[in-house]
Amino acid sequence: MISKYSVIRAIAVGAAVTAFSSRALAQQNPTHEVPAPAHGGTVVMLCDGKTSIEVKDLKPGQAMTHDEAVKVSRDLMAKWTREHPGEHWEMAQEAPPESAPSAEASPMGAAVPGNPAAPAPAPSMSVQQGDTYASFQPRDYKVWKAETDTFVADGKRIFHDAKALGSTIGVSCDMCHPDASNTHPETYPKYQVQLQKVALLRDMIDWCIENPIKGKALEPNDPKLRALEAYIYAQRKGVPLDYGKH
Amino acid sequence: MAARHKSVETRYMEDRDKVLRGMRRLDRRTFMKVLAASAGAVMAKGLMPPHTFQLVNVAEAALDKSASATGAPGTPPFTFAYISDTHMYVRTLNQRFVKGAVKAVEDVNALDPQPDFVLFGGDLAQLGRPEELEQGKQVLSELKAPVKMMVGEHDWFYDMGDKWQELFGPPNYSFDWKGVHVVVLMSVHEKDFWTARGLSPADRMQIVAGLDNSIQSRFEVGDEEREWLKNDLAKVPTTTPLLVFSHSPLYKYYRNWNFWTEDAEQVQELLKPYPNVTVVHGHTHQMLFNQIGNISFYGMLSTAWPWPYAPQGLPALTVQMNRPDPYDQLDGLGDGQVNVSKEGLADMMYNLWDRNPVTVRADYLRSNGKTYVPPAPQFASY
Numbered sequence: 001m002i003s004k005y006s007v008i009r010a011i012a013v014g015a016a017v018t019a020f021s022s023r024a025l026a027q028q029n030p031t032h033e034v035p036a037p038a039h040g041g042t043v044v045m046l047c048d049g050k051t052s053i054e055v056k057d058l059k060p061g062q063a064m065t066h067d068e069a070v071k072v073s074r075d076l077m078a079k080w081t082r083e084h085p086g087e088h089w090e091m092a093q094e095a096p097p098e099s100a101p102s103a104e105a106s107p108m109g110a111a112v113p114g115n116p117a118a119p120a121p122a123p124s125m126s127v128q129q130g131d132t133y134a135s136f137q138p139r140d141y142k143v144w145k146a147e148t149d150t151f152v153a154d155g156k157r158i159f160h161d162a163k164a165l166g167s168t169i170g171v172s173c174d175m176c177h178p179d180a181s182n183t184h185p186e187t188y189p190k191y192q193v194q195l196q197k198v199a200l201l202r203d204m205i206d207w208c209i210e211n212p213i214k215g216k217a218l219e220p221n222d223p224k225l226r227a228l229e230a231y232i233y234a235q236r237k238g239v240p241l242d243y244g245k246h
Numbered sequence: 247m248a249a250r251h252k253s254v255e256t257r258y259m260e261d262r263d264k265v266l267r268g269m270r271r272l273d274r275r276t277f278m279k280v281l282a283a284s285a286g287a288v289m290a291k292g293l294m295p296p297h298t299f300q301l302v303n304v305a306e307a308a309l310d311k312s313a314s315a316t317g318a319p320g321t322p323p324f325t326f327a328y329i330s331d332t333h334m335y336v337r338t339l340n341q342r343f344v345k346g347a348v349k350a351v352e353d354v355n356a357l358d359p360q361p362d363f364v365l366f367g368g369d370l371a372q373l374g375r376p377e378e379l380e381q382g383k384q385v386l387s388e389l390k391a392p393v394k395m396m397v398g399e400h401d402w403f404y405d406m407g408d409k410w411q412e413l414f415g416p417p418n419y420s421f422d423w424k425g426v427h428v429v430v431l432m433s434v435h436e437k438d439f440w441t442a443r444g445l446s447p448a449d450r451m452q453i454v455a456g457l458d459n460s461i462q463s464r465f466e467v468g469d470e471e472r473e474w475l476k477n478d479l480a481k482v483p484t485t486t487p488l489l490v491f492s493h494s495p496l497y498k499y500y501r502n503w504n505f506w507t508e509d510a511e512q513v514q515e516l517l518k519p520y521p522n523v524t525v526v527h528g529h530t531h532q533m534l535f536n537q538i539g540n541i542s543f544y545g546m547l548s549t550a551w552p553w554p555y556a557p558q559g560l561p562a563l564t565v566q567m568n569r570p571d572p573y574d575q576l577d578g579l580g581d582g583q584v585n586v587s588k589e590g591l592a593d594m595m596y597n598l599w600d601r602n603p604v605t606v607r608a609d610y611l612r613s614n615g616k617t618y619v620p621p622a623p624q625f626a627s628y
Contacts (some may be wrong), residue, residue, distance in 0.1 A: 063310040157403075160456065160459075169339060169340035169341075169342065170335050170339055170340055170372070170373075171333070171340070174457065174458055175457075175551060176551050176552075176553070176572075177554070178458035178553070178554075179502065179503075181457045181554045181556075181557065181626065182554035183571070184628070194411050194573040208572070209573075211573075212342075212551075212572065215331060
């Protein structure tokens with residue numbers, strides 16, 4: 001059974017772990033048989049599933065201080081070194097996510113210059129390590145995607161709701177733009193002759209809110225306007241940018 | 247003959263001669279009517295000479311009308327007008343859609359000669375409220391020609407058609423007109439999606455009013471009404487031309503937006519024995535046409551707002567209308583007329599507001615797009 005103390009994770013990944021590492025939490029599958037305490041303390045197990053020591057003064061449910069935890073982790077590593085003479089403990093950083101330019105796991109992958117179709121390099125020594133971006137985990141990306149999708153969903157809600165848009169005549173965006181069709185966000189900025197200026201997507205959204213929807217134009221950083229913009233862009237994923245297209 | 251640059255004036259005179267030659271076969275009275283119609287069109291468009299003679303389309307439309315008016319009673323040819331998809335809120339809430347409907351009524355009343363009847367294509371109201379339907383009846387009552395009413399989903403799903411039937415009678419019916427058998431269908435039935443969800447009538451109507459939600463069911467004519475259609479057609483010889491009026495397209499265009507009739511194939515099967523069938527439908531708010539086997543399909547324009555073309559499923563024969571200008575409240579909207587020929591085939595004239603009208607002929611559809619190709623758009627959907 002995996003012990004629940006957060007210090008275990010710190011020991012397992014080593015002193016170089018950052019706050020972002022939460023892989024052990026995400027993977028609940030492998031289980032380690034932690035032996036029962038012999039002296040009424042708490043057994044702390046190394047992530048190899050074999051090496052353990054008992055912290056005699058630590059009662060179950062009690063937390064250690066940072067200094068105590070550091071001492072425990074050093075003791076554990078020392079024990080492992082003694083039990084594995086001549087072996088080297090590999091400080092493996094988390095391998096970069098599989099399938100390098102996957103939008104899901106690695107938003108930074110698309111920015112990697114070179115051939116995006118090349119297979120992902122094998123983990124460890126051939127991949128650059130240690131910087132912030134490389135330390136993000138699949139779970140982090142999942143969390144961010146969930147946040148973004150919530151934002152887009154809010155935009156979708158407003159897009160379909162005349163009252164939320166502030167319409168005084170019962171008109172909502174989706175009446176003319178089902179699924180945000182015919183919004184062409186990829187064509188802005190462009191000169192909009194009817195506005196007599198170069199327009200961005202949000203200028204067009206505001207024009208629509210004022211005119212066919214007969215509501216009050218939203219301020220540029222109004223959360224509703226930002227959400228509407230997000231929804232419209234999300235519906236056009238994959239369409240190449242083509243600013244200035246009329 | 248050496249190629250030479252023609253001046254604007256030369257081109258103008260040549261086009262004008264072409265039009266006037268074409269008009270020679272008219273009697274003097276009809277000629278004067280056509281001239282008046284052209285002059286009216288010029289003024290409406292603000293065209294000043296020496297603009298080249300673009301009035302041919304308008305003149306042609308006028309031509310067809312006068313020719314059909316001299317058809318013998320009891321047989322085609324004849325003309326009917328259409329007004330569709332007015333989507334009116336009560337005027338105290340929203341004037342824009344009411345203005346569109348009133349404009350269409352004025353257009354049809356200005357036709358000379360008057361059409362045989364006016365088809366109302368469905369979606370008179372926007373949210374199916376009794377006040378909206380009463381207002382709609384009042385607006386259409388200004389029409390001089392007799393009106394044939396057809397129901398749309400926006401009229402039906404608030405009270406499941408109670409008010410509609412009170413005001414306008416049965417939702418599906420048929421009649422014979424000058425040798426053509428005309429069927430008016432209620433083709434926007436939906437399988438019950440509201441009871442299990444415990445939706446109020448207003449919620450149900452709101453969901454049906456949305457195009458892009460996947461909560462509502464797909465439109466259908468339904469088993470009961472297909473049975474009614476079968477029995478109705480049993481009395482009609484297969485040599486009779488058919489006109490079928492429907493709100494949903496009676497074919498499968500784009501499922502996600504309910505530009506769709508779930509039992510389309512079964513309905514088309516019932517129409518198969520008849521060599522001359524034309525379906526005139528509403529709901530899609532765009533210039534749209536198709537040919538499936540023996541059936542020609544024409545979609546009517548809306549007077550309320552235009553819709554973009556769907557990302558998939560557009561019939562190959564449809565020539566798109568130019569993308570509407572959102573800054574022009576009338577663009578992409580309109581009304582129109584259908585000319586039914588001697589053989590009972592139908593040509594559709596799209597009277598697009600703020601644009602030149604477009605005529606789509608049965609010959610174009612039935613030749614699979616080889617003859618009488620309608621003018622191409624400059625700005626297609628993307």
